[in-house]
Amino acid sequence: MVEKLFVQGNEAIGWGALMAGCEAFFGYPITPQNEVIEWFSREYPRRGLVFLQSQSETASVNMLYGAASTGIRALTSTSSPGWALMQETMSHAVNAELPFVVVVVQRGGIGQGTTQHAQMDYTTATRGGGQGGYRVPVVAPASVQETHDFVQLAFYLADKYRTPAIVLTDGLLGQMMEGLEVKCLDFGPLPEKDWALRGRAYHPDGKRRAHICESGLVPLELHVLRTYLDYIAHWEAKFREMERNEVRYESYLLEDAELVLVAYGYVARVCLDAMDEARSAGLKVGLVRPITVWPFPKQVIREQAERGARFLVAEDSLGQMVEDVRLAVEGRSEVYLLSMLSRHVKSPSGMILSDSVLNEIHRLLEKVGGRR
Amino acid sequence: MNRSLVYGGDKFNIRTPAPLHCPGCHHPLANKAICDAIEALGLVGEVVAVWGVGCAAMGMATVNLDSISTAHGRALDVATGIKRALRGKPLVFAVMGDGDCVAIGAEALFNAAARGEKVTGIMINNANYGTTGGQMAPTTLLGQVTATTPEGRSAESTGFPVHVPEMLVPWKGVTYAARGSVHTPANFQRTKGYLEKAFKKQMDGVGFTFVEVVSACPSDWHMTPVDCLKFIEEKMLAEYPLGEFKDVDTIV
Amino acid sequence: MTARGEVEINERYCLGCGYCAHFCNRGCIVVPGDRFTPQGYLLPVFVNQEKCTGCAMCSWMCPQFAIDVYRHVDAGAPAKGTPKGKAKPSK
Numbered sequence: 001m002v003e004k005l006f007v008q009g010n011e012a013i014g015w016g017a018l019m020a021g022c023e024a025f026f027g028y029p030i031t032p033q034n035e036v037i038e039w040f041s042r043e044y045p046r047r048g049l050v051f052l053q054s055q056s057e058t059a060s061v062n063m064l065y066g067a068a069s070t071g072i073r074a075l076t077s078t079s080s081p082g083w084a085l086m087q088e089t090m091s092h093a094v095n096a097e098l099p100f101v102v103v104v105v106q107r108g109g110i111g112q113g114t115t116q117h118a119q120m121d122y123t124t125a126t127r128g129g130g131q132g133g134y135r136v137p138v139v140a141p142a143s144v145q146e147t148h149d150f151v152q153l154a155f156y157l158a159d160k161y162r163t164p165a166i167v168l169t170d171g172l173l174g175q176m177m178e179g180l181e182v183k184c185l186d187f188g189p190l191p192e193k194d195w196a197l198r199g200r201a202y203h204p205d206g207k208r209r210a211h212i213c214e215s216g217l218v219p220l221e222l223h224v225l226r227t228y229l230d231y232i233a234h235w236e237a238k239f240r241e242m243e244r245n246e247v248r249y250e251s252y253l254l255e256d257a258e259l260v261l262v263a264y265g266y267v268a269r270v271c272l273d274a275m276d277e278a279r280s281a282g283l284k285v286g287l288v289r290p291i292t293v294w295p296f297p298k299q300v301i302r303e304q305a306e307r308g309a310r311f312l313v314a315e316d317s318l319g320q321m322v323e324d325v326r327l328a329v330e331g332r333s334e335v336y337l338l339s340m341l342s343r344h345v346k347s348p349s350g351m352i353l354s355d356s357v358l359n360e361i362h363r364l365l366e367k368v369g370g371r372r
Numbered sequence: 373m374n375r376s377l378v379y380g381g382d383k384f385n386i387r388t389p390a391p392l393h394c395p396g397c398h399h400p401l402a403n404k405a406i407c408d409a410i411e412a413l414g415l416v417g418e419v420v421a422v423w424g425v426g427c428a429a430m431g432m433a434t435v436n437l438d439s440i441s442t443a444h445g446r447a448l449d450v451a452t453g454i455k456r457a458l459r460g461k462p463l464v465f466a467v468m469g470d471g472d473c474v475a476i477g478a479e480a481l482f483n484a485a486a487r488g489e490k491v492t493g494i495m496i497n498n499a500n501y502g503t504t505g506g507q508m509a510p511t512t513l514l515g516q517v518t519a520t521t522p523e524g525r526s527a528e529s530t531g532f533p534v535h536v537p538e539m540l541v542p543w544k545g546v547t548y549a550a551r552g553s554v555h556t557p558a559n560f561q562r563t564k565g566y567l568e569k570a571f572k573k574q575m576d577g578v579g580f581t582f583v584e585v586v587s588a589c590p591s592d593w594h595m596t597p598v599d600c601l602k603f604i605e606e607k608m609l610a611e612y613p614l615g616e617f618k619d620v621d622t623i624v
Numbered sequence: 625m626t627a628r629g630e631v632e633i634n635e636r637y638c639l640g641c642g643y644c645a646h647f648c649n650r651g652c653i654v655v656p657g658d659r660f661t662p663q664g665y666l667l668p669v670f671v672n673q674e675k676c677t678g679c680a681m682c683s684w685m686c687p688q689f690a691i692d693v694y695r696h697v698d699a700g701a702p703a704k705g706t707p708k709g710k711a712k713p714s715k
Contacts, residue, residue, distance in 0.1 A: 023457065024453070024456065024457050026453065050456045050457060050459075052452070052456060054449070054452075054483070055479060055480075055482075055483040056479060058446070058449075058479070059446075059449045059452075059479065059480060059483065062442070062443065062446040062449035062450050062453065062480075063449050063450070063452050063453035063456075064453060065440075065442070065446075065450055065453060066422070066440070066449065066450035066451060066452065066453025066454040066457065067453035067454065067456065067457035068453075069440050069450075069453075069454060070420075070454055070457040070458050072457045074453070074457065088443050089443050089446065092442070092443050096440070096441075197420045197438040197439075197440060197454065198420070198438065198458065198461075198462060199417050199418040199419055199420060199438055199461075199462040200416070200417045200419070200436070200437065200438055201416070201417020201418060202417070208436055208437055208438050208439070209438050209439075210432060210438065210439040210440065211439070211440045211441070212432055212440075212441050213440075213441050213442065213443065214425075214429060214441055217429075374696070374697035374698065375630060375694035375695060375696050375697060376694060376695055376697055377692060377693070377694055378629070378678050378680045378683075378693045378694060378695045379680035379683040379684060379692075379693050380632075380680075380683045380689070380691055380692030380693055381689075381692060382689060383689070385689040387637070391637070391639060391688065393639075393687060393688070394639075395639035395640055395641040395665065395687075396639070396641035396642070396643065396687065397687055398687065399687075400687040400688065400689075401685070401687045404684075404687075404689075554685075556647070557647055557681040557684050557685060560684050560685065561684075590641070596642070597641035597642055597643060598641075598642050598643070598646050601643075601646070
């Protein structure tokens with residue numbers, strides 16, 4: 001069934017979850033994504049699906065951890081301050097290898113910050129804010145349709161690799177309204193969840209199932225007494241496998257680009273406009289839009305650097321994704337940053353608009369000339 | 373002469389290469405009472421156990437039930453997620469130490485109780501934080517010397533011991549709140565009975581149930597196991613009376 | 625008189641806590657002080673075997689599941705208060 005709606009990005013999260021077969025939502029109100037929990041409160045109970053408003057974001061993510069351990073798909077949605085409260089349990093879930101989806105609708109920080117959009121949680125999403133240093137798939141939509149689509153993609157990646165996964169969006173995408181085709185997307189086959197907890201009577205081999213988040217501390221016969229380093233090596237291998245297989249991005253006009261814009265989310269749409277305008281003015285500009293900000297599309301960036309292109313990273317933060325671009329470039333070329341200090345107005349509603357990007361493109365290409 | 377086993381064998385116990393509890397620890401005794409209650413109710417294959425951190429987590433490795441371990445203070449939230457995800461079907465309980473339950477775990481405890489969540493909280497009260505070396509817990513007795521109260525706990529700077537089942541009585545979502553111990557055979561059996569009741573109310577879908585188990589920690593009380601039994605009888609029970617504080621059949 | 629019960633203490637799992645000896649009210653378990661488990665804990669010993677009723681309190685109170693208690697089948701009705709066990713041989 002394909003239904004066409006005109007909805008906010010926040011609502012599209014709900015439709016995407018429903019299409020993904022997500023059976024449970026646990027969440028807590030926080031601006032600018034309150035429409036999400038309200039959607040689930042209306043739509044889930046009447047479909048016999050689980051909805052619970054918990055007492056905090058910490059509680060929400062722990063309820064997800066529990067629900068995921070039973071094999072069902074479960075989701076929460078939050079904004080930046082709530083995301084901060086989830087870090088410890090994200091780390092525990094990576095350890096216990098439990099799949100669930102967290103939608104982070106970014107808002108301005110630092111601290112309590114603003115209630116409007118920003119892109120300031122890139123680092124904690126892609127590097128993990130919890131203990132140990134782990135990686136989880138992070139997908140970044142740039143439209144209402146993509147919000148719905150990428151919630152389903154996130155569930156697929158979560159189940160495929162037995163990991164939590166993040167949908168990284170922002171208050172602008174959450175609040176704006178666009179057309180949405182509600183449909184179930186199939187990303188491929190997934191393994192059976194024979195590890196799910198239900199009670200010993202339900203496992204065909206009669207053996208109990210267990211999930212431990214303290215691997216290395218308490219020995220567990222099901223893990224055949226692997227050592228702590230075995231666990232570490234296992235997680236490392238998983239991160240590397242995701243890096244090899246799950247990079248997704250879009251690129252435009254790279255073949256002859258002298259300056260490559262790199263942006264995600266709403267800023268990527270702004271950069272598309274700026275790129276078109278620059279091209280009309282004869283400037284050779286291209287764009288790379290990461291869809292997975294983790295694993296980051298390092299390869300295409302590196303290829304462009306080797307070609308001699310320079311990079312302008314535009315992001316609504318003080319500079320977080322720019323570090324990933326610099327890492328990928330590895331000193332082969334220059335990387336410039338257009339940060340949130342270039343927002344069009346100084347209030348919380350300020351955005352990075354195409355004028356700022358275009359001006360910076362002109363400034364850079366005139367200053368440094370053509371290819372190096 | 374023919375003989376039949378009255379009690380013993382491995383039952384629910386999983387043997388680990390090295391023991392995970394100290395000599396005389398009451399965590400495994402409490403786990404035994406839990407499993408005996410499960411067996412008495414005929415629920416053996418229908419249980420998901422949630423284990424808190426610290427010595428409670430050793431239950432993960434030593435008790436033959438579907439199990440999950442948790443972040444500190446979050447066991448009752450995890451239990452909520454499991455119970456709701458499985459639409460109430462299995463028995464779900466959370467075994468927590470005193471701090472895991474009512475210090476960092478207070479948020480989860482209060483809200484599970486307030487919501488009348490159909491799970492059972494089990495708090496092992498040994499008046500200290502054992503795994504980390506015996507620091508003060510919310511349930512440490514006044515005057516008790518611990519690793520962080522070297523002069524003995526004083527009410528003036530650290531307040532008073534916390535009584536959890538009594539505290540839960542007025543909460544409408546709470547259907548059963550009891551305190552037992554496992555320091556004598558009679559109390560072991562009585563606590564098993566409290567747990568049976570708590571589990572049964574959960575399976576009947578009534579509301580939140582809670583059982584505290586006053587327990588010994590020989591290592592951090594710096595006593596022999598048998599002396600711990602005396603400390604429980606004389607000092608712990610004076611502060612923490614045993615019994616059922618709330619036992620109702622409906623909450624709505 | 626013939627014993628009604630019989631206690632087996634598994635020295636491999638015993639941690640020498642002494643609860644079994646403490647709770648046997650018939651003096652059937654003692655800790656002699658010169659017997660040790662392979663790990664070096666003080667090993668309790670089943671003595672005065674003819675007095676054992678198979679009440680199983682020692683086994684209930686053993687935190688390490690190191691004690692199996694049997695009832696002799698020819699010995700008559702179980703004592704009051706003892707739980708029913710399964711007729712399963714120990715390891």
